[in-house]
Amino acid sequence: MATCESRLDPAARGDHGERGVFQVIADFWGPVPTDAMGQVLQAFRIWQEHGWAPWSCQPMPQTGR
Numbered sequence: 001m002a003t004c005e006s007r008l009d010p011a012a013r014g015d016h017g018e019r020g021v022f023q024v025i026a027d028f029w030g031p032v033p034t035d036a037m038g039q040v041l042q043a044f045r046i047w048q049e050h051g052w053a054p055w056s057c058q059p060m061p062q063t064g065r
Contacts, residue, residue, distance in 0.1 A: 002043075004057035010036040022046075022055065029054075 005023040006012035014023050019032040022043035026032050029046055033039050052058050 001052075001055060001057050001059050002040075005055060008036075010034070010039055024054075 002008055002021045005018075006021050008021060010021050012021070012023065013019055017025050017027060019026060020039040020042075021036055022039055024032050024039070024042060024046065029042070033042060046054055
């Protein structure tokens with residue numbers, strides 16, 4: 001998902017204020033850390049509370065293979 005959101009670039013910036021590897025919107029989710037590990041941890045906390053809904057890129061469904 002991070003590849004889709006930012007091509008794994010921790011300095012990526014989106015057109016609507018999204019920042020970092022997971023393109024988090026700081027105005028909504030709080031300050032985005034500048035380092036990739038901090039961004040991963042922030043995204044994990046968001047995911048724990050809200051699932052994949054906050055992101056436009058979505059993971060592939062599991063097929064059970």
